[in-house]
Amino acid sequence: MGIVVAVEQPEDPVRLVVHAAGSDPDVPGDRTAVCGLDTAGMAVDPWRPASPGQRWYPPDLARYVCPHCDQAVRSAS
Numbered sequence: 126m127g128i129v130v131a132v133e134q135p136e137d138p139v140r141l142v143v144h145a146a147g148s149d150p151d152v153p154g155d156r157t158a159v160c161g162l163d164t165a166g167m168a169v170d171p172w173r174p175a176s177p178g179q180r181w182y183p184p185d186l187a188r189y190v191c192p193h194c195d196q197a198v199r200s201a202s
Contacts (some may be wrong), residue, residue: 130146131143131167132170132186136180142191143194144194145159146158146167146169147164149168156198159193159194170182172202178190181195
């Protein structure tokens with residue numbers, strides 16, 4: 126599964142959450158990695174790791190990462 130960064134509530138920093146999603150969250154019915162949230166309406170961050178083993182999310186969004194998605198991505202690596 127290709128990982129993309131799906132950002133829930135990007136316009137509201139209080140409710141911003143970063144999730145891991147499949148390679149194309151714009152596909153109808155696509156869900157976040159663990160939470161099972163529909164990715165429709167989530168923003169996709171264009172950030173990609175420069176090399177394998179780096180974090181899957183942008184460093185500036187680290188404090189907003191969904192812990193469930195993070196654990197699932199780390200476990201799959």
